[in-house]
Each structure stands twice: as structure tokens, then as C-alpha cells.
Amino acid sequence: MKSVWRSILFYSCLLFQCQVLAATCSCAGVPLLNSMQSGSAKSGDWLLAASIERHEINDLYAGSKKINDETHRERRVESLLLEVSHGITSNWSVSSLLSFVKHRRQIGISEGSVSSARGLGDGVVLIKYTPRRLGMVNRFAYSLGVGLRLPLGENTQTQDGLLLSEDMQPGSGAQGYVLWAYAVRSFSAQGLTQAFAGFNASLNGENSRQYQFGNEQNMNIGLAFQSEFPVSLSVALQVRNSQADRRFASTVPNTGGYWLDLMPVVQYKLTQQWALRFSSRLPLHRKLNGALQFTSSEVYTLGVSVQY
């Protein structure tokens, strides 16, 4: 059975001819909001998307200074994200996201001691309101959304009978609330060049162990380019602010901070309905809370979507 999966993996890699990677946020939760498609489905349309994210969390920072990690720690989160969106009316749509998460932590100097956990992660349900859409006349559109973060995933996973730390659990175990907004401005009637801005925020609750992942806010601004060819490109700057995690109502040291990332995206339209999408998150600057904190070093996402 395993060899079948391995074969599928191998041929998938050949097919895509690139690394098959993914991403999450550095709070060790899964980047649910940042991973959702930015648009909103038109009335009656369905959007299905699946993506794989790989997030390497191996950079060691003291404040805003990157320092060497001589422990050769390798921390990785791989996620499968499944998104379904549906346009209910011309203004209202609903999006939902489900995640499957695999955490892995290996300390190189410890003869490769490995901790890992995997399973269903948290989910998000978002209701979006889109009063204006881009068109031949409208050069400006925006959407607003509110939703829930659903604690669908496991957060009591153990290894060798010992409860894994909160950041190694597939799910947060806590309900949360999310806010989402997106605006786009096109510079021509064809909309070949667009400027966009997005914002999302999550307000996280406390789980049964009185642990609360820090609330976070993300803002991005960028440009998107389309052409006569089926390839479109976009690049954005993203600022992320995360408050420190809390346990027993007190701050957990060395969590939270500010991140500035560059986010390039390449999308290839296979057909009128199908599209492939590859994106990355490249660190530009960080200012992290506490004395010492591991944080994102690489984030890659590969996805496919279909709209009908």
C-alpha cells in the first residue's frame, strides 16, 4: 500500500516538475485564512481548490537578528488544504476550508530524534459579502467576510504516551472568530493589471488546557498581472502581527511578533475551469517577541482549483 502512495508521489512530482511544498503560519497553527482563495464565488458558481503547503520553521531569531542554530533543528509543517466556495447570490458567498496537518520536529544533534503528529486540523467557515465586482465599467471591487474557526482537529496527540506540545498538535482545540477583507483595483477594462489589498484577523479562543494561540492580523498589498497567455503573476508584501500565546491567562514567552514577507504567486490556467497555482512566502524582516524564537524559513504552496 505504501509503495502505491510512494509511486503516486513520485509521478506527481514528475508531473509538476517542481517541489511539492506547502505553508503554515509560524504560530504552528495552520494558515487557514492566508491560504484561502482571495476572490469570492459568483452567484451559482462553485470553486473547489486543493493545495499542499510546506512550511519550514528553522530560522532562529533573537528579536530581529537571525542567529545560528547549532542544534540543527528541523521543524516542518505540511498541510493539505481543501477549500469549497459557493456563490449564493450575486453578493453573498460562503467559503469553507478543511485542513489535514502533519507536524515534524527533528533535532539533528540528538542523533535525529524525531517527534511527529498528524491528523485533521482546524477548519474555517467564512461568509463573504461582495457589493461590487470587477467588470467593464467597475474598476474597483471589494469583499468583506466574517466567520468561525472550527476546532475540528485533534489536539491531544501523544508520542510514546506523552502529550505533545501545543505547537505540535494538528488542531488548536479552540474555537475562534475570523474577519476577512479584500479589495482590488484594475487599471484597464480588461483587468490585465490589478492592484489588490487584503486583510484578515483571527481571534483565538482558549482550549481545554487553557492554552490560547495568539490573536493575529495579516495585511497584504500587491500587484497582479495577466496576459494573453494562460499564465498570471502576482507579488505582494504581507505584514503579519501575532500577539504572544497565552497559557493560564499569562503570556507564553518567545511567542508572537511581526513578520514582513514577500509573496510571489504564479498561476497557470489549464482550461477555462482548471488552474494550477504555485506560491511562496519569502521572509524580508522579522521582529519577534522574546529572547529567542524559531520562525518560518520557507513556505511553499502548490494547488489546483476548479471553478464551474
Added chain:
Amino acid sequence: MPLLPLLVALCLSACLDSAPENTAGFWSVPQSEVLDGGPGKDGIPAVDAPQFYQDASGLVMADDELVVAFRFGNDVRAYPHQVLDYHEVVNDTFNNTEVVISYCPLTGSSMVWQGEAVSSNQSFGVSGLLYNSNLILYDRATNSHWSQMLMQSINGTRIHQISTQLVSSEMSWGTWKKLYPSKPVLNFNTGFSRPYGRYPYGSYKDSDATIFPANNSNDERFSAKQRVLGVKVLESFKAYSMANFSSDGITVIADTIGGEPLTVWGSQNLNIAVVFNRLLSDGSLLSFSALAPQAFPALVTDDEGNHWDVFGVAISGPRQGQSLNQPFSFIAYWFAWAAFYPDTQVFEVDQ
């Protein structure tokens, strides 16, 4: 269009590979109370090849910073908390004898153990696990887990084995400079890039909050982070708050715990607290009194005229070179001592 199923299959492949083998075995403490602290095994790296400043002049540090002082024969060394905060374990060698210096920043407890000769590798590492918020070490010879504050192996082939505690003392850097200005101090050049001098736990030391759960946390006889000298003799336990000691000199307390006559020496301004047995192996029962700072590094004298240092070694007098026996004892935050030893009696000044 096969891409969507392929992508799903791809992730499932990653998600379904075999789980790590369970090698847990039996724990002598409730397994549900052993927690993953987050960094992982050796994620907090022990210092295995410690280097030393030749003397105190090699290091600039605030006088109120703490160090763990340790004496082995005539060799005296200091290990600053500023380094231990990031490493928790130092594997050091004195005259071919391996010792492990451990410090848990979350419970404020330090201890020095002698390496146990079960193999050529007697060193310890940081397991990344916590019990009652306290450091769990592992020995590299057998991978057995050891609770620092129980001083005992709690899992693995050496389970229930008790380590050998060696006499050490915490003190402020200012005190170290007065007592042992020419003795070596652990160098900040550890082989690891860490922001030594920057306390890694935020406001932890100064607040009552803990990051991880601990038993008996509602024992409020002292505030949670009050540093206490905890003493265990047989099944009797006693705690001395640092506030019990003089802020201008050395307090000497004659006490009895578990039937054993003890002498407790403490000072707020020197930031020391140690306890020794007053009854010597030859049957002599000594009475101790404090010395003036002019006698440093001697802190106390006795009714025979011996002068004793903070490690309980007679540095002058008829018993010069002899050592006092030390019961199981160390300084820790109150919440932690109370978690491990809930039946502890607290020392009160009018006793």
C-alpha cells in the same frame, strides 16, 4: 483531469507513513503529568565542552545575577545562570570525575550530580520534557529519564536509581567576586549562538504565573516564585524562604529535621542559602556562628574554631580539609518545591 486526486494522494502519502515506534516504557511518576516542553530532545543543547574564564575579571555581569558555585577538591568554579538559562545542563570534568551541573529556569532549581559509572559516557542531556514544570534530564548512556528535583530516574532502564548530589551553592555574581575572585567562571563561548544576558522567559521570574502546570499550585504559604531552600531528610521536609535570612550579614539557624541536627546558613545580600549536618561522623555536634566579611571566603565558624566556606569545607582550624555532610537540599521557586514535596513544613522566624 487527474491533478486534484493526485494532489490529495500526495498529501495522504505524507500523512500515512508509519508512526514512530513506541519506546515509552513505565514511568514512576504519572505519565499524564510528563509534558513536552516544546523544544524537543536536545532542542535545548547541553554544554559538553565547557570553557572557562580564568577568573572573575573575564566576565562583565550585573552583581545581582546568579551563579551556581561548585567545589570539587580544591577546584572551585562558577556557572552563570545567564548561560544555564539557555543550556540547562553542563557536562564538566574535575580530575577525571564527570559531573553534571543542571539548572531549570522554570523552577529556579540547580543541582550538581556526579556521573554514574554505567558506561564510558556519563553525560546528560536535556530531554525537552517537564514534570511539575521541572527539567527532565536524560542520561546518554541508557536514555533513561531523570527528574531533576526528584534527583531520580523516573523512566528507562535506570528507573528508581537515585543520583549522587554534590555540594553546590547558588549565589549572586557580586558574592562570587568577593569569595572567589580568582577562580574560573564558565565562558559564554559555549559553541552555541545564544543571546546570553537576555533573560529568555520574559517576566516569568517576577510574576506568580507559570507556563506549565504543577501539582499543589494552590499552596500559597509563599508566593509562587519566592526562592526557598528546600530540605529533605528521610520523609521530613522543610523550606526556608530567602526572606528568613539577614539582609546585612549571614543568618545561622540551628534546626532539626527528621531527627537530624542541621545548620542553615543564609544571607539575602549575598544571595546564598545552604544547609549541612551539625553532627559529624566522629560524633561531634558543632555549633556555628556567622563570621564578618573580612573572613571571606569563610562564612561561619564553630565552637572548635574552624572556619567553614559555603560548600561546608573547613578552610582553617583543627578540621581543615574536612567537609560537613549535606542533606538532600537545593534552592527552588516555592511553587515547584511545594509541587514535589507538598508535606513541607515552612520555617518561621519565631521557631
